[in-house]
Amino acid sequence: MILVTGGAGFIGSHIVDKLIENNYDVIILDNLTTGNKNNINPKAEFVNADIRNKDLDEKINFKDVEVVIHQAAQINVRNSVENPVYDADVNILGTINILEMMRKYDINKIIFASSGGAVYGEPNYLPVDENHPINPLSPYGLSKYVGEEYIQLYNRLYGTEYAILRYSNVYGERQDPRGEAGVISIFIDKMLKNQRPIIFGDGNQTRDFVYVGDVAKANLMALNWKNEVVNIGTGKETSVNELYKVIANELNYNNKPIYDKPREGEVYRIFLDVKKAQNLGWVPDVDLKEGIKKVINWMRNALK
Numbered sequence: 001m002i003l004v005t006g007g008a009g010f011i012g013s014h015i016v017d018k019l020i021e022n023n024y025d026v027i028i029l030d031n032l033t034t035g036n037k038n039n040i041n042p043k044a045e046f047v048n049a050d051i052r053n054k055d056l057d058e059k060i061n062f063k064d065v066e067v068v069i070h071q072a073a074q075i076n077v078r079n080s081v082e083n084p085v086y087d088a089d090v091n092i093l094g095t096i097n098i099l100e101m102m103r104k105y106d107i108n109k110i111i112f113a114s115s116g117g118a119v120y121g122e123p124n125y126l127p128v129d130e131n132h133p134i135n136p137l138s139p140y141g142l143s144k145y146v147g148e149e150y151i152q153l154y155n156r157l158y159g160t161e162y163a164i165l166r167y168s169n170v171y172g173e174r175q176d177p178r179g180e181a182g183v184i185s186i187f188i189d190k191m192l193k194n195q196r197p198i199i200f201g202d203g204n205q206t207r208d209f210v211y212v213g214d215v216a217k218a219n220l221m222a223l224n225w226k227n228e229v230v231n232i233g234t235g236k237e238t239s240v241n242e243l244y245k246v247i248a249n250e251l252n253y254n255n256k257p258i259y260d261k262p263r264e265g266e267v268y269r270i271f272l273d274v275k276k277a278q279n280l281g282w283v284p285d286v287d288l289k290e291g292i293k294k295v296i297n298w299m300r301n302a303l304k
């Protein structure tokens, strides 16, 4: 049995679907603050609870759990700046609570969603590999990194195995354009409604956009990775202006974007070195254009 925390969320629900496709038994733990009931795979068992709950083992039969895939988190970077206590509570104490349940019930493996976009800070060199210095620029980046460190500490103290996946900018179906970020879903949503998207700054800032299905695939492969910290991205750099063009082109949208002042405190250029993931056998299957088409199809139906 595999426990997926945050399994009703954007990335977690795609992981659950892939696990079920591959005949794994899955329990979802989600408190539905940002997760959505509609994302829940009916073949999974669902427990509505908070990762910080000290009596989680009264709700979940941890004796059956062999691996925890820990995706539940406070994921909003800007909210973490406004409310660092809440961010640390969910992302640090929540992670420790999950690790304690694992210790109590001898669960030997955790796969953890970390952030390649947030832990490295402003890159000293590009692409950013796993050995790049850690210099988070937000409480969120720090809380994700502290989660990583606790997981490594539990490995030293109790031998708990881990795979820490540092995602780049993940996009895909079920990323809510009204919720936390996701420039791709925001641009598609606006263009479909014939509104003009806003580009913050000059639009030459770059990101590494990775499709959610490929991230789910990495999590399944990580079931066999032992004590690795791995960047998960495409290794390709795309500017926000380029992204705008690709989406506008797919949608035959002819309006120009509105340029606004740059968003404070965000990095200008970042993309990940993904050689390590490749050496472990993972490569992304879906390129940006194809992924954007998938999101457009999904959003057209979701908006009906």
Ligand SMILES: O=c1ccn([C@@H]2O[C@H](COP(=O)(O)OP(=O)(O)O[C@H]3O[C@H](CO)[C@H](O)[C@H](O)[C@H]3O)[C@@H](O)[C@H]2O)c(=O)[nH]1
Residues within 6 Å of the ligand: 075, 077, 115, 116, 117, 118, 168, 169, 170, 180, 181, 182, 183, 184, 186, 187, 197, 198, 199, 200, 201, 205, 206, 207, 240, 263, 266
């Ligand atoms: O309407 C928008 C939204 C975003 N952007 C720009 O697009 C780029 C990407 O922005 P996102 O908000 O999609 O993502 P971030 O790069 O800010 O990444 C942060 O938000 C992500 C959510 O997808 C992840 O949580 C990630 O770890 C975290 O660093 C940024 O340069 C941003 O300024 C715009 O120009 N217009």
